[in-house]
Amino acid sequence: MKFFIINSGSSSIKYQVIEMADESVLATGLVERIGEDRGRLRNTAFPGTGHEQEAVIEQPIPDHRSGMLLAIATLTDRDKGVIRQASEIDAIGHRVVHGGEDFRGSMRITAAVIEVLRHNIPLAPLHNPANLDGIRVAREIFPEVPQVAVFDTAFHQTMPPRAYLYAIPYALYQTDRVRRYGFHGTSHRFVAGECARLLDRPLSACNLITIHLGNGCSITAIENGHSVDTSLGMTPLEGLVMGTRSGDVDPALHLFLKQNKGMGLEAIDDLLNKESGLKGLCGMNDMRDIHRAAGAGDVRARLAVEVQTYRIRKYIGAYMAVLGRVDAIVFTAGIGENDPIVRAESLKGMEPFGVRLDPERNRLRDRDARRISAPDSAIQVWVIPTNEELAIAREMARVLRD
């Protein structure tokens, strides 16, 4: 079985083709600058095997349909392709950002599902229309192929009302579904499953704190395998300090900026989403640049790391209180997997809570999952690489089997 996994954004399509027999990646690619003058496709066949083949095509890509057709032409190219013809694709999986309260799990895509996704556009006005575009085009091109939607929010639908409600007039929840939803669910669920396997226990017997630190950052409290709280909210702005997003701020900041800076609501939203976080604090949002600058004496770069890791520590403490018993803390995604400094600082001073890092193991560079806590640490600490595409593929297999 070959699965085609699509992550359709407003001006880009990320994709992978996975051979499910051995879960190997046949190809990975990115179509970008859709709708701009200079579109681009980059496709890597057989990544990570030592037999990689790169293809780069630069040409105008007016819309998602032509982007998807270009990707398929590349995948079936006689020299650099990984499949002979498009009909070898057995199923298509779509990453969908916001499933609202309607989806507690992945769904086979039908006209009814598409209708519900449309209905959820107000909750994710930037992301859901782009996801829907990808679904529409894929259904046009592959009318016979089963398609599955996997939602970023679904894993967190087990949160209890005490965790997902904002303390604002309840009518806003009833009429407009204003509440916390959480995101990165596919990643949190994937690393939680891997962690349970490594602890040699069923996931349903595991209490975990999973920390996804990439450009976007979030932390999840998992009780007996279910998400019971997570730091991202109604939109992916709440919680931890991220690359360019502020995370938690006083909501009265909006009024202050309006009254004192003459800013409109859209400008404030832009400020909090695109000009804040690590970038807002020190002008950089790639953690590698920030460490380099901090090492060279840049005080604000150092401060940015401190603010981010302090916020992570606060949330870990909060989720320990939520869970009572914690079996393991898991770090994942770009920063979580690669950054020993951020991991160590996030756990600094937590020995009285039963968290003891092994500094040597923490510094070790490895692509595989690894335990980085000391043998006598009551709570284990793990680094587990996330793999959202594989997680989506496994979900697809499950949905199509059921």
Ligand code: ADP
């Ligand atoms: P996304 O959220 O876009 O999927 P990733 O999970 O790929 O992002 O994480 C991207 C971020 O990971 C980069 O912005 C960078 O800050 C960080 N990162 C990647 N490699 C390293 C590294 N070796 N050390 C520290 N940070 C890293």
